[in-house]
Amino acid sequence: MECVLNSLSCVCRDESLLDDRxxxxxxxxxxxxxxxxEEKVFELYSKGLLHGTIHLGIGEEAAGVGTAMAMAPDDYILVTHRGHCPAIGKGCRVNAMMAEILGKQSGTCHGRGGSMHIADFDRGILGANGIVGANAPLACGVAMTIKLKGIRDRVCAAFLGDGAANQGAVHESMNLAAVQGLPVIFCLVNNQYGVSMHISKAMKETDLTKRAAGYGMKAFECDGNDVLAVYEATRDAREYALREGPCLLVEHTYRTSGHSKSDRNLYRSMEEIAEWEAVNPVVRFSNFLLDRGLFAQEEIGCIDRSSDDAIEAAVRLAFAAPDPLVDSATRDVFA
Ligand SMILES: Cc1ncc(C[n+]2csc(CCOP(=O)(O)OP(=O)(O)O)c2C)c(N)n1
Ligand SMILES: [Mg+2]
Structure with a gap:
């Protein structure tokens, strides 16, 4: 199992974070x-209530949420086809996300995008992209704009997968960003697989941090199933990107859900999935908070129930919401 885990608990380098309840x-x-x-989206999909495809990041919550939360409100993120967790981390409202996935007018993109194209410009979420690797050149464009406008306190994070790391456009973008000194974080979420292909079959050198040196960039690395480690590593990467220019941030994690809407898991063993389920980032962080006496069991139970309620409400509202009007079909179409 390719895995860089700190321990079964969470690790916090900057203990002052723990004072921030x-x-x-x-x-x-x-x-x-x-x-x-994501569990609800899967349930709706299984019942035939959703159109289009879905890519869930169950198991990748710490990577998405930790990185997005370490961004400033005005920073930008570009997420992948597996983009629900970072979007929620950056503040996207689940009501609007659920409505989007159900194709409703009240969705983030008025029901035009669905799961793979959720965007929320007001929160710096410039969109999800189904073209693997495309976020890298887009992030260069965003960062070039930041630079040309003379904005000094803003970065753009491009989420990419381990599979995307081998796309030509990603290499070209890293080189361009480095040469131009652009404030980009290439955030490589290494979940070990590109569809059904394990990273060890897709590349001879699986230590993705080594890529950075080839472009004269600095690399940061973290246990992607530990939200505190992700948050701290992203904070470091962000400071570096503002001060020095682009950097690579590699987050080691795993999706325990399938690649896409249907996946018979024929390319991996049940034991491997179980090993990663044992380091479920949500349970791991909850246990850390309990063990350190930072939160009581009742408080965690309360958060658990209120997040259930929020999702149920999002589904109820989305089903009750109107469909987009037919004569709005060409609105927002530019070409
Ligand atoms: C340019 C391009 N090539 C191929 C695909 C088909 N495809 C969709 S997801 C995916 C795997 C991507 O793997 P990775 O970058 O590791 O992201 P993950 O799915 O693991 O989050 C592929 C090959 C695509 N969408 N775009
Ligand atoms: Mg992958």
């Missing part, structure tokens, strides 16, 4: 909400 609460709430959101 609001931050810890938000991390837990967002990770629980992301998990329940």
């Amino acid at each position: 609001a931050l810890l609460l938000e991390m837990l709430e967002k990770m629980m909400t992301a998990r329940k959101f």
Whole structure:
């Protein structure tokens, strides 16, 4: 098993983070909400109530939420086809996300995008992209705009997968970003697989941090199933990107859900999935908060129930919401 885990608990380098109860609460709430959101989406899909495809990131909540939360509100993120967790982390409202997935007018993109194209410009979520690797050149464009406008306190994070790391456009973008000194974080969520292909079959050198040196960039690395480790590593990467230019951030994690809407898991063993389920980032962080005496069991139970309620309400509202009007079909169409 390719895995870089700190331990079964969470590890916090900067203990002052643990004094920030609001931050810890938000991390837990967002990770629980992301998990329940995705489980509900899967349930709706299984019942035939959803159109289009879905890619769930169950198991990747710490990576998505931890990185998005370490961004400033005005920073930008570009997420992948597996983008629900970072979108929730950056503050996207689950009501609007659920409505989007159900194709409703009240969705983030008025029901035009669905799961794979959720965007929320007001929160710096510039969109999800189904073209593997495309976020890298887009992030260069965003960061070039930030630079040309003389904005000094803003970065753009491009989420990419381990599979995307081998796309030509990703290499070209890393080189361009480095040469131009662009404020980009190439956030590589290494969940070990590109569809059914394990990273060890897709590349001879599986230590993705080594890629950075080839472009004169710095690399950061973290246990992607530990939300505190992800948050701290992203904070470091962000500071670096603002000060020095682009960097690579590799987060080691795993999706315990299938690649897409249907996946018979024929390419991996049940034991491997179980090993990663044992380091479920939501349970791991909850246990850490309990063990350190930062939250009581009743408080965690309360957050758990309120995130259930939030998802149930999102589904209810989305089903009750109107469909987009037919004569709005060409609105927002530019070409
Ligand atoms: C340019 C391009 N090539 C192939 C595909 C088909 N495809 C969709 S997801 C995926 C795997 C991507 O793997 P990775 O980058 O590791 O992201 P993950 O799915 O693991 O989150 C592929 C090959 C695509 N959408 N776009
Ligand atoms: Mg992958």
